[in-house]
Amino acid sequence: MTGFSTVLPAGRKRRGEGHTRREEILQAAKELFLEQGYDSTTIRRIADRVGISAPALYLYFKDKEALMLALCDQTFGHLIEAIGEIERTVADPLERVRRFGEAYVRFGLTHPDEYRLVFLAAYIPEAIRRVGHRAPTDDPTKPGVGGALVFQRLVGILTELEASGTKLNYPPDTCGELCWMGLHGLVSAFILKPEFPWSDRELLIKGMLDIHLKGILRA
């Protein structure tokens, strides 16, 4: 089943159509990274799947790292969209926080390999490791700022929550950090140790959300 889906006969692109080749490379790289991981996925294999030579890939991406950065940005786009949807449709600040948490966890569990790429990149070069949380002041149109944007949204929601009269046990940014850490711990546990006999997944998700909401709200 896997492996055949996107082997393209290729053929040289028309003039001005290079960007479609770029998309093909991104798609193939994404699939291969998910199947085999970052290190095991070679430039040659990506090129093979697309149907071009390895050096041709360097016409579209500076190096393997740049390819990865482009993929990370794609991934974050999806999460940020989901958060936007919540902000648009949910009015109650407390409910927003819970829904944010749920969305974050679902996103991670639905895109475990993209999540790994961005939030669990402990063994790939420093430049990529930092992608998730570059300083929020960076130009958001540049690649690699998604993580900080997501966190900013959470702090924003928590600030609204406080502004709406709810008392918090810590400042909004500290609350955001604690919540994010807990949710991240949950997601990364499922992703990194899938063979571990965890308790019921839904129970753990609900439990983690409950614990943190209860923990940051002043009784």
Place this chain on the structure above:
Amino acid sequence: MTGFSTVLPAGRKRRGEGHTRREEILQAAKELFLEQGYDSTTIRRIADRVGISAPALYLYFKDKEALMLALCDQTFGHLIEAIGEIERTVADPLERVRRFGEAYVRFGLTHPDEYRLVFLAAYIPEAIRRVGHRAPTDDPTKPGVGGALVFQRLVGILTELEASGTKLNYPPDTCGELCWMGLHGLVSAFILKPEFPWSDRELLIKGMLDIHLKGILRA
């Protein structure tokens, strides 16, 4: 300062003294992994630091992965020792849980790179990724079972807590998973995103412990 400390003049080992060379390799590898990370540390560099040729290293370790596994086991030994110390010196079950959490976090922050190797190995081969949480039934004398042992101890402490009459919101193993996930999220956040402007570290540690203790104890 770094780099010179352990360059040994080497010289061939006496017969039967091979194990000391093995220790030298472990030490050099540990230093280099911490300085440069797993991928950037080459077999040749490790051999250089020890003062032997690269193939000589293969007399003592099957491959690079086996070297890493040996280091992980060393690391876990230290954490398990710290936990044993708590179980020996702290009587109150609730206090034990808190001390366990603190010990776990301190251990992670004091050994960030070892922690990365064992708990955050998202991009190194599967065999190593699974080291942290192999099935608890495995032979504990074999390399690579440290993670599961640590978790078992936490569940044990929580079971005692429940047996001592304290009511929990979830079964002990679920409580253990939630606590571990939260603490792991905290530690891995500090390790993977050291440049992020986190709130005060001690506040976050205390906050995370408070949140989880409060969260698992029935009010």
Place this chain on the structure above:
DNA sequence: GCGTTAACTGAACATTGATAAGTTATCGGC
């Protein structure tokens, strides 16, 4: 058709983990 140049290729490089095959030097036994 013809020149420009975007799109692409083949050969090559340095570095990597790892192996094969041979060398050296230590040590027990005489």
Place this chain on the structure above:
DNA sequence: GCCGATAACTTATCAATGTTCAGTTAACGC
């Protein structure tokens, strides 16, 4: 003292990797 066995080690080499270089092909405007 030396000799044979073998632990300890080396040099040469391998295939695979990311990447670059120098060239080739073909699409398109004129």
